Amino acid sequence: MRLMRLMRLGTVALALCVAAVSAALESGKDAVRDTPPANVWNAELAAALVGKTILVGKTYAGAGGERYEQLHGVVTKADPAQGIALALEGPHQGETYWLPPDTRGLKPAKPGSYRLRSTGEVIEDPDYLAMYVVEPPTV
Secondary structure: OOHHHHHHHHHHHHHHHHHHHHHHHOOOOOOOOOOOOOOOOOHHHHHHHOOOOEEEEEEEEEOOOEEEEEEEEEEEEEEOOOEEEEOOHHHHOOOOOOOOOHHHHHEEEOEEEEEOOOOHHHHHOOOOEEEEEEEOOOO
């Protein structure tokens, strides 16, 4: 009798979890990733980013070697669920690029001129630098 009651409670708890995940999926939200941990999202920094220029450097690491990509733009939105939206400038002007919801990769840029290797563009006095390494998934 007691075992049956525990089994019913377990079934109810499981049903509630399934219902919560289903509701999140139907709303288009990811129940696990809606809010990043505090150690990766600095809300104070994120709030100050809107309107700032970020120079982004990405290194794609892979078995065939490394590939680099650089781009720059102005922050239009900083949201802990979606990430940091950049209105790109230069050859990608008019496009929006999303950085992950992780402010740890952002560092204040030192004043000066930054030349992009890929395009030769010179970016004057960006506000922040963002550096990321993208690694292939492990199997």
